[in-house]
Amino acid sequence: MENLNLILPEIFISIAIMFLLMIGVFKKNSSSLVYNLSTISLIVLLSLIYNLSSISDTSIFNGSYKIDKLATLMKLLVVGSGIFVMLTTSKYLQINKLNKIEYPVLILSSILGMIVMISSNDLIVFYMGLELQSLALYVLASFNRDNLLSTESGLKYFTLSALSSGLLLYGCSLVYGFAETTNFNEILNNSKESQYGLTFAIVFILAGLAFKISAVPFHMWAPDVYQGSPTSVTIIFAILPKIAALTVFIRFLYIPFANMSEQWQIIIVFLSIASMLFGAVAAIGQKNLKRLVAYSSIGHMGYALAGLSTETNQGIQSSIIYISIYLVMNLAFFSCLFMLRRNEKYYEKIDDLSGLSKNHPLLAFSLLIILFSLAGIPPLAGFFAKFYIFMAVIEESMYFLAIIGLLSTVVAAFYYIRIIKIIYFDPEKEKYETNHHLGLKVTLAVSTIFILIYFIYPNGLTEIVSKINII
Amino acid sequence: MNFPILSSLILLPTIGAIFILFAKSSNDKYQSSKYVALFISLANFLLSLYLWYIFDKTSVDFQFLENREWLAGFVNYKVGVDGISILFIILTTFITPICIISVNETIKHKLKEFLIAILIMETFMLGVFCSLDLVVFYLFFEAGLIPMFLIIGIWGGQRRVYSAFKFFLYTLLGSVLMLIAIISIYWIAGTTDVERLFEIGIDAKYQNLLWLAFFSSFAVKTPMWPVHTWLPDAHVEAPTAGSVLLAAILLKMAGYGFIRFSLGLFPIASEYFVPLIYTLSLIAIVYTSLVALMQEDMKKLIAYSSVAHMGFVTLGIFTMTEQGIEGSIFQMISHGLVSAALFLCVGVVYERHHTRLISKYGGLVSIMPRYAIVFMVFTLAAIGLPGTSGFVGEFLVLMGTFKKNFLVATIASLGVILGAAYMLWLYKRIIFGEIVNEDLKSMLDLKRFEILILFSLVIPIIFFGFYPEPLMNSIEASVENVLDMYNLNITNNLAYKN
Numbered sequence: 009m010e011n012l013n014l015i016l017p018e019i020f021i022s023i024a025i026m027f028l029l030m031i032g033v034f035k036k037n038s039s040s041l042v043y044n045l046s047t048i049s050l051i052v053l054l055s056l057i058y059n060l061s062s063i064s065d066t067s068i069f070n071g072s073y074k075i076d077k078l079a080t081l082m083k084l085l086v087v088g089s090g091i092f093v094m095l096t097t098s099k100y101l102q103i104n105k106l107n108k109i110e111y112p113v114l115i116l117s118s119i120l121g122m123i124v125m126i127s128s129n130d131l132i133v134f135y136m137g138l139e140l141q142s143l144a145l146y147v148l149a150s151f152n153r154d155n156l157l158s159t160e161s162g163l164k165y166f167t168l169s170a171l172s173s174g175l176l177l178y179g180c181s182l183v184y185g186f187a188e189t190t191n192f193n194e195i196l197n198n199s200k201e202s203q204y205g206l207t208f209a210i211v212f213i214l215a216g217l218a219f220k221i222s223a224v225p226f227h228m229w230a231p232d233v234y235q236g237s238p239t240s241v242t243i244i245f246a247i248l249p250k251i252a253a254l255t256v257f258i259r260f261l262y263i264p265f266a267n268m269s270e271q272w273q274i275i276i277v278f279l280s281i282a283s284m285l286f287g288a289v290a291a292i293g294q295k296n297l298k299r300l301v302a303y304s305s306i307g308h309m310g311y312a313l314a315g316l317s318t319e320t321n322q323g324i325q326s327s328i329i330y331i332s333i334y335l336v337m338n339l340a341f342f343s344c345l346f347m348l349r350r351n352e353k354y355y356e357k358i359d360d361l362s363g364l365s366k367n368h369p370l371l372a373f374s375l376l377i378i379l380f381s382l383a384g385i386p387p388l389a390g391f392f393a394k395f396y397i398f399m400a401v402i403e404e405s406m407y408f409l410a411i412i413g414l415l416s417t418v419v420a421a422f423y424y425i426r427i428i429k430i431i432y433f434d435p436e437k438e439k440y441e442t443n444h445h446l447g448l449k450v451t452l453a454v455s456t457i458f459i460l461i462y463f464i465y466p467n468g469l470t471e472i473v474s475k476i477n478i479i
Numbered sequence: 480m481n482f483p484i485l486s487s488l489i490l491l492p493t494i495g496a497i498f499i500l501f502a503k504s505s506n507d508k509y510q511s512s513k514y515v516a517l518f519i520s521l522a523n524f525l526l527s528l529y530l531w532y533i534f535d536k537t538s539v540d541f542q543f544l545e546n547r548e549w550l551a552g553f554v555n556y557k558v559g560v561d562g563i564s565i566l567f568i569i570l571t572t573f574i575t576p577i578c579i580i581s582v583n584e585t586i587k588h589k590l591k592e593f594l595i596a597i598l599i600m601e602t603f604m605l606g607v608f609c610s611l612d613l614v615v616f617y618l619f620f621e622a623g624l625i626p627m628f629l630i631i632g633i634w635g636g637q638r639r640v641y642s643a644f645k646f647f648l649y650t651l652l653g654s655v656l657m658l659i660a661i662i663s664i665y666w667i668a669g670t671t672d673v674e675r676l677f678e679i680g681i682d683a684k685y686q687n688l689l690w691l692a693f694f695s696s697f698a699v700k701t702p703m704w705p706v707h708t709w710l711p712d713a714h715v716e717a718p719t720a721g722s723v724l725l726a727a728i729l730l731k732m733a734g735y736g737f738i739r740f741s742l743g744l745f746p747i748a749s750e751y752f753v754p755l756i757y758t759l760s761l762i763a764i765v766y767t768s769l770v771a772l773m774q775e776d777m778k779k780l781i782a783y784s785s786v787a788h789m790g791f792v793t794l795g796i797f798t799m800t801e802q803g804i805e806g807s808i809f810q811m812i813s814h815g816l817v818s819a820a821l822f823l824c825v826g827v828v829y830e831r832h833h834t835r836l837i838s839k840y841g842g843l844v845s846i847m848p849r850y851a852i853v854f855m856v857f858t859l860a861a862i863g864l865p866g867t868s869g870f871v872g873e874f875l876v877l878m879g880t881f882k883k884n885f886l887v888a889t890i891a892s893l894g895v896i897l898g899a900a901y902m903l904w905l906y907k908r909i910i911f912g913e914i915v916n917e918d919l920k921s922m923l924d925l926k927r928f929e930i931l932i933l934f935s936l937v938i939p940i941i942f943f944g945f946y947p948e949p950l951m952n953s954i955e956a957s958v959e960n961v962l963d964m965y966n967l968n969i970t971n972n973l974a975y976k977n
Binding site: 421 | 548549550551552553614617618621622624625628629632633639640643644647648651652655656658659662663665666
């Protein structure tokens with residue numbers, strides 16, 4: 009019974025999903041009720057997970073499921089940002105007539121999948137979580153059924169994701185073949201340096217995972233899917249799966265394959281450099297804000313991977329700090345996107361921001377802070393995220409990676425300040441509506457203030473993260 | 480626990496900016512916002528004067544130290560001043576109120592935001608000169624990009640977007656390499672605390688690369704040839720107050736950085752790279768002076784003259800002589816005052832005639848006699864006429880250079896002649912001669928507030944020209960300390976090699 013207490017959050021959310029589905033089916037016009045109940049159950053979930061945060065690291069179910077500091081923190085991040093996503097998107101769904109009962113239930117299922125992924129310590133459990141997450145996301149991507157772009161993006165995501173899952177599974181089966189087990193810790197014990205088959209397995213598994221966080225060269229789906237999906241789903245794509253997949257990256261690299269760092273380090277460095285450079289260069293020509301976010305998130309994932317490539321605790325911690333600040337910046341940025349509404353229509357082109365500072369000074373100022381932070385200019389939070397990464401990278405004397413990373417920051421700064429230029433220097437357009445719902449305003453205010461005043465007390469986050477020692 | 484005077488100096492403008500942001504101003508031209516900004520900046524000026532008064536000029540240590548834990552484990556928020564940085568602090572707090580008064584007519588829209596940007600900028604600039612930790616220094620150094628980018632971009636002229644981008648990306652590219660160097664220093668020496676680093680020193684084998692990384696940042700900011708091209712663009716397009724801040728203070732950050740960090744942290748590398756600095760400085764002095772001769776736009780001419788003057792500064796610093804370094808610091812302070820004054824002068828005629836082309840002006844002496852007089856003073860100060868502050872700096876720099884290298888000093892002296900040529904020619908074309916344009920006749924002479932700000936600049940320029948003692952007193956001990964440390968390091972290194 010002890011074991012069941014530890015997975016109470018997972019049990020709760022599974023029951024909540026089924027219960028909410030029942031309500032939705034048997035009660036007419038219950039979509040907003042289900043939506044609100046989902047938000048509440050996410051809040052309950054958050055507190056349940058927080059409850060477990062004091063427990064020391066334990067493995068349950070024959071070592072296939074792990075509750076440790078890393079898992080708890082990442083789950084808190086996933087569920088916390090899930091709550092904020094729910095808060096920001098409710099009005100968007102109403103206006104675009106997407107507020108069906110399936111929508112929040114699908115989000116909850118994908119969050120359940122992510123939680124399982126984060127805690128998994130076994131290939132099979134990991135794969136189950138991954139597929140639960142992905143299946144829910146395929147449907148969400150094409151949720152706007154009548155929209156050609158949305159259905160296309162759902163199909164595209166499904167096809168490519170299935171391919172990558174296939175690669176991943178092939179890698180997993182190779183691991184099983186050579187290590188004769190699916191448990192992460194036992195793989196570590198059974199694997200030997202001389203088993204070349206495992207090297208193949210690493211390549212396949214990393215390729216599959218890189219697809220999930222859209223690292224170059226497995227990024228092709230991201231811009232189309234980001235642009236085509238409804239914005240309320242794009243915000244999920246940009247934040248939640250990245251947190252989960254990054255955790256899985258940490259687990260794979262530092263538990264089963266910890267002995268084979270010579271093989272994977274070069275792969276991670278390559279993924280990181282390619283993502284940073286490509287994310288910076290390809291975003292320059294974009295006209296659509298959602299597409300731009302896709303490229304910028306590719307670049308940001310490059311930085312997070314740079315931290316992972318260092319093989320040190322500090323590197324892992326810096327990646328976790330990076331992803332935490334990244335998710336706040338993205339929440340803030342998408343909240344701004346949701347505010348660009350006029351006559352029941354949402355605008356998402358960069359040109360639609362033109363002259364925003366004249367009619368909406370506060371919104372423009374928030375965007376200014378967010379964009380400079382995304383560009384990594386001090387004293388905003390984004391700078392500290394990069395600072396910790398480069399601290400870790402330079403500690404390991406990986407100067408090449410550091411220099412490429414910082415130079416691509418300069419290139420990336422170009423397209424961020426180009427948006428600022430459009431907001432502040434260009435002629436104004438028609439006013440947007442200002443009657444936003446409370447959840448959206450709160451999300452924007454909280455996240456922007458966090459970004460702005462992070463430098464006053466940067467220790468809070470580092471203290472929490474410094475308790476995570478994987479190696 | 481002492482009163483944290485430096486932190487309050489740094490924070491006061493930001494507090495003022497927040498106040499302006501939230502305070503309601505009567506809608507006619509934001510008069511009250513301007514008075515608040517002016518009051519805050521003047522209070523800050525008085526505070527810095529008080530700081531100078533209680534500052535112990537005979538001591539070589541950093542004073543008014545504050546040390547607080549900031550990034551747990553590795554970086555502390557540490558500020559302090561010595562005889563060198565205190566002068567730059569006073570320069571900053573002196574120039575800021577002048578900028579704020581000068582916006583009277585030049586800024587037509589969004590005055591409130593402009594004042595906020597200027598005050599935030601002041602915070603960052605003061606932070607640069609106070610910080611005694613490399614990461615804190617970097618933070619302030621980089622953060623200044625944001626308000627300056629907005630000042631050029633929002634309130635600038637025709638090609639403001641291009642200039643703002645060029646300014647931002649040039650400086651960012653230079654500084655990211657410095658960030659790598661700072662982090663490397665942390666892993667090499669175990670700290671980024673400047674005072675600690677002075678004590679323990681940095682291993683000679685790393686110094687050259689680290690020096691180059693710092694150099695890349697400071698060279699862009701100084702600016703040195705060939706990365707100076709952002710400066711004329713930024714100056715031309717920035718509003719008058721922006722140009723003043725840029726020329727008077729932002730450029731000095733790099734000179735300050737050379738003295739404090741390049742000489743202090745990497746003495747062996749500094750010695751090694753002296754020929755490079757000499758070459759670049761001489762090219763800057765001679766080449767940009769020639770370029771300045773050819774300019775048709777007044778602001779551009781003054782911008783190029785800034786590059787030439789900063790060439791003297793870098794030359795003086797890397798002579799590693801007492802005269803050279805003291806001269807450089809004096810030259811920076813003097814150039815801060817003179818270039819600010821010249822940009823304000825250009826601003827005065829630009830407001831009236833809406834062009835900066837030299838050919839559109841002529842014969843202003845008969846229309847604006849008072850203007851002609853103050854402009855004369857500033858022109859002569861820019862040339863370095865004895866009796867103005869410009870002379871002392873240039874003279875000391877050249878003296879230091881003659882001590883080290885005769886040829887370099889001779890070529891640099893050429894620059895003085897060229898400087899006289901382009902400034903006097905500019906003066907002749909604008910102030911003397913025929914009145915080329917009928918419109919000019921309607922131009923009014925200086926208004927009261929213009930007289931106020933221009934005369935408040937004339938006074939220190941003449942005063943320090945005749946009596947440089949107060950400034951010299953303040954920097955002497957610190958410069959000697961910098962040089963002693965430098966020479967000690969060089970001799971130790973030689974002894975170690977032998």
